[in-house]
Amino acid sequence: MSEEKSILLEMRGICKSFIGVNALKGVDLVVREGEVHALEGENGAGKSVLIKILTGLHQRDAGTIRFAGHEVSFTSPAQAQAAGIQPIYQELNTAPCLSIAENMFLGNEIKKKSGFIDWKETNRRAKEILKDFNIDVDVTRPISTLSAAMQQMVAIATAVSQDAKLVIMDEATSSLDDKEVSSLMDIVRQLQAKNIAVIFITHRLNEIYEICEKVTILKDGEYMGCYDVAELDKLSLISKMIGRDASSIVNFRKEFNEDLKNSTAICEFKKVSDGDKLKGVSFELNKGEVLGLAGLLGAGRTEIANALFGCSKIESGEVIVKGTEVKYRSVNDALRDKIILCPEERKRDAVFPDMSIKDNITMSILKEISKCGFIDRKRQEEIVEEYIGKLKIKTPSGKQLIKFLSGGNQQKCIIARGLCANPDIIILDEPTRGIDVGAKMEIEMLIQQLAKENISVIMISSILEELARDCDRVIIIREGEEVGELLSEEITEDNIIQRISEAHAM
Ligand SMILES: Nc1ncnc2c1ncn2[C@@H]1O[C@H](COP(=O)(O)OP(=O)(O)O)[C@@H](O)[C@H]1O
Ligand SMILES: [Mg+2]
Incomplete structure (x- = not known):
């Protein structure tokens, strides 16, 4: 093993409550320089809240944060960025009509003495930054012409050019296909080579084993420990994430019928x-x-x-x-x-975000549960309750808008929609x-x-x-x-x- 690298980020005993939710109950996160560190846990475990506390979007109730040798308490994302912490969001905040180069220097424009933007220099710098990551694109094209993965990569390259010490990817790969994921992994490796640390949040456990050295696990806001990835097999990792022995599920194999x-x-x-x-x-x-x-x-x-x-x-x-x-x-x-289909692009093709769980589930059987053109509300509610129970959909009620559910629970609603059509x-x-x-x-x-x-x-x-x-x-x-x-x-x-x-x- 190589000698221990020095500590870059040290979060200790972080606590955070929202009204009615104890989101973090004394969580530690220690990341070393140039380390790729996975942060894992089921939906609602507190991963994003922990990141938001680090980046100054939320304020902690208790705990300490040290970054690059100093005690810190960022009160805004801009402060955290200035210190070298760069979050890459899954839903990128881009201006789709502006060019790639313009997006890269948004809020950070290169100006001439006259005060006007220096386009030539902007485009030259943009090209240079991307070249460093082997990304060869025409930077004057609108950013919307790039794939989601390429946009992520441009964002990362830009972040790095702004002196990042720590890049945070919160479910950045969840909407990418396998090829795009693998290019993003290459970029992560390049960050590592530049001694930039990465906090990596993903639901695909294989990605952790591919590129992460350490993993910190959260469960319902509790700290479940930090481990060397090489020493934690998948079964143990999953068991810690779900808080019980996962062997019966991981070792499950369908019996041939x-x-x-x-x-x-x-x-x-x-x-x-x-x-x-x-x-x-x-x-x-x-x-x-x-x-x-x-x-x-x-x-x-x-x-x-x-x-x-x-x-x-x-x-x-x-x-x-x-x-x-x-x-x-x-x-x-x-x-x-x-015959029913639960499509691949759930968000685009199946989920109606501003409708309730109830309406999302029953939309294909409205005719069957209507009398004289009126929906039989009682029947509708019975069906919805039945599937919320059967599929263990985590929600306070069927009236909740589906967009407030986690991805897994949204998927269960889409499957429920199919199943209620028998x-x-x-x-x-x-x-x-x-x-x-x-x-x-x-x-x-x-x-x-x-x-x-x-x-x-x-x-x-x-x-x-x-x-x-x-x-x-x-x-x-x-x-x-x-x-x-x-x-x-x-x-x-x-x-x-x-x-x-x-x-x-x-
Ligand atoms: N702004 C907020 N207000 C109230 N509750 C929140 C807020 N943000 C997150 N939570 C709650 O905190 C818990 C942790 O959420 P989060 O960190 O987003 O989980 P995840 O591990 O999936 O990223 C959840 O129960 C969530 O509902
Ligand atoms: Mg999250």
Whole structure:
């Protein structure tokens, strides 16, 4: 091991209460120079509040903070930034119409003697800063033309150019795809090489094992300790996060359902093409089966979901549902056949943020629960209560606006919306993306429950571990075609990886 680096940040005994919520109960966070430090905990554990106290957005009730050798108490984010603490927000505060360079120097403009902005110098400096991170873009383009990940990277490069000693990434990777995540990881490594420390908050535990040296764990505002990542296996990490032994869940493996051998197909794809990404894909889905779709990004998994759910046009081939060929012209046709989809882009495609949980859950069954054009409020409430209980949705009431729930609880509401329509087939596209480890496991257990109730599940996930735990069968999709299949015991993370790479070598 290398010699211990000196301490950069030392937060001790931090306490913070809001009305009715004891958000932090004596939390420590000690980060060394150039260290990548994970801050972990379920939703509501207090991670963001701790960061907001550090960056001067909230004031602490008790505790001390030392940064770069001095006792500090920032009263505004600007003060914290001036000291070298740079938070990178998930929802970046950019001015979308302004250029990349303008955004980089917003509030910090380079001016000529005359007082006017020196555009030539601004663009030159911007280019230079980005080049340092191997980002080669035209800095005069509007920033909105960059992907979310690139915008994050620009923000990081900018932060670093302003003498950052500590960069904080609070769930910065949750909306990124795998490739974008990996470029962001490279940037984090570069920060480390420049001796800049990083506090990294993520729900994807693999990322912690990939780049973090230390992890501090919070649970319901309590400090659960700080550990060397190399010495804390995943099971122990999860157990500390959820506050109980997680082995039964982590070591869970679906028992193969013997009945499936004699089961009939509820749905069949025969050489289905959509004239675009799908190029003649064929497979069967059996009753009560959990079928996983594995493949690289862009392999056509989401397109299969869309084709079955009536969201895309089928150019050739046949989709057979319950023995009859179907040609869905809209989502309503699919719903009538009791097929539902919980989409990948939950925020964009499924959640109505300014509506209540109740209205979000029951929106697709309003007709069924209405009499003479009036919603049967009592029935509606019964249904909502039933699903809040069944799916353990954490909320004070069904009247709460859905936007105030954590990602995991929002996802449960979207699944509840599907389930209250009594589906025969449910398609879950990346059901655990962006949600915390506790909610993730609850959703995985729910999938098993659905299969037991004889509902057929199509599960799309880029987390192969999940497919291996939860599926009866996994098919490998490559460039819009089915190129392989794994059954029951064969389904392991390694086997899936191997099949995917074999498929790509073909
Ligand atoms: N401004 C606020 N007012 C009241 N309660 C808050 C506020 N910010 C956070 N909380 C509460 O503090 C707790 C910790 O929240 P937070 O730090 O956001 O959790 P997370 O670990 O998911 O980032 C939660 O119970 C949350 O509801
Ligand atoms: Mg948070």
